[in-house]
Amino acid sequence: MQRCTQYMARNQRPLFAPRRPKFGSVLALAVALLVIVVGHCAAALECPELIPSSTQYKNAPFAHGILWRVESPGHSISHVFGTIHLSDPRVTELPPKVAEIFQGSDSFGMEVLLDADAILEMSAAMYYSGSQSLEKDIDPDLFDDAVELLGRYGVSAEVARRLKPWSAFTTLSLPPGKAGAPLDLLLLTLAEQGGKSVFGLESIKEQVDVFERLTMSDQRDLLAEAVCHYDEFQTEIEEMIGHYLAQDLDAMMRMSMRYRSPMHDRFMDSLLWQRNIRLAERMLPHLQQGGAFIAIGALHLPGIGGVLDLLNKRGYAITPIH
Numbered sequence: 001m002q003r004c005t006q007y008m009a010r011n012q013r014p015l016f017a018p019r020r021p022k023f024g025s026v027l028a029l030a031v032a033l034l035v036i037v038v039g040h041c042a043a044a045l046e047c048p049e050l051i052p053s054s055t056q057y058k059n060a061p062f063a064h065g066i067l068w069r070v071e072s073p074g075h076s077i078s079h080v081f082g083t084i085h086l087s088d089p090r091v092t093e094l095p096p097k098v099a100e101i102f103q104g105s106d107s108f109g110m111e112v113l114l115d116a117d118a119i120l121e122m123s124a125a126m127y128y129s130g131s132q133s134l135e136k137d138i139d140p141d142l143f144d145d146a147v148e149l150l151g152r153y154g155v156s157a158e159v160a161r162r163l164k165p166w167s168a169f170t171t172l173s174l175p176p177g178k179a180g181a182p183l184d185l186l187l188l189t190l191a192e193q194g195g196k197s198v199f200g201l202e203s204i205k206e207q208v209d210v211f212e213r214l215t216m217s218d219q220r221d222l223l224a225e226a227v228c229h230y231d232e233f234q235t236e237i238e239e240m241i242g243h244y245l246a247q248d249l250d251a252m253m254r255m256s257m258r259y260r261s262p263m264h265d266r267f268m269d270s271l272l273w274q275r276n277i278r279l280a281e282r283m284l285p286h287l288q289q290g291g292a293f294i295a296i297g298a299l300h301l302p303g304i305g306g307v308l309d310l311l312n313k314r315g316y317a318i319t320p321i322h
Helices: 023-032 096-103 116-126 140-153 157-162 165-172 183-193 204-212 216-228 230-245 249-256 262-289 307-313
Strands: 067-071 077-083 107-110 197-200 292-297 317-320
Touching: 067 096, 077 096, 077 183, 077 262, 077 307, 096 183, 107 183, 107 262, 116 204, 140 157, 140 165, 140 216, 165 204, 165 216, 183 197, 183 292, 204 262, 216 230, 216 262, 230 249, 262 292, 262 307, 307 317
Parallel strands: 077 292, 107 197, 107 292
Antiparallel strands: 067 077, 067 317
16 A cells, blocks of 8 residues: 555554543454455645555455365364454344354354453553553644544544554544444354354464554554545445455455555565464364364455465365355
């Protein structure tokens, strides 16, 4: 993605913060960590158009389907389900076949188990401590516009000042005003109610580290893009939902790769490709046992280096269920 010129030239709240946000706000920010895949510019900002990638993503293996039958070399059967981490009713209503297989599974796995302790741990990482603040770390014009947009999510100016740039970015990557739990958390609730054993493939720290390891310059650039091109990116979320409902992982991946920059490549490598390796590796014991229903973000599934490709190379037979 192309950065806003104003910020290119610049080189770039913990649990005990002065006033803690409401628990619901922390949960909304926590859920935002799961959604990153994908422009109005305020008058004070000079933001160039996003430049499309010159490299086209196409002809990826495992490119169509959100539910996959995974058979281990020992012939144990499990299923991997691609989710889109939103609370939109079009997404959260499971297709009958998906619901049937989910109900018949013995265990349920997801990227990370978000219980109350995990959410509090995440909140501690998302906010500045001490005298640091978002207002001090970014350009005043960017801060003002970020605060205005964050208000659409119920984030007050006081709370916004304590956000780190990456946590402000993750919040603005969600559609505003969408109350309710995302698909992944709904599945977790159903699994627990059904007496299934549940497991997470990653820890909260591992997910947060994806963002904490970004340089401050990259964090500023990501936030600048989210603010400068907010309307455009919100429109793309709607397009992404359409591709998801069509079970077109190839189109979803093309959208996520449509803009490129060195910063974007670094971010996607950490957010997607490196995590694919970890997710696939940690699925193995559950896949070998069989009877698992594992839900992860749909963009982790397709392509060379995707989770399904990595499992296939380990001898697992992968079959789409439409």
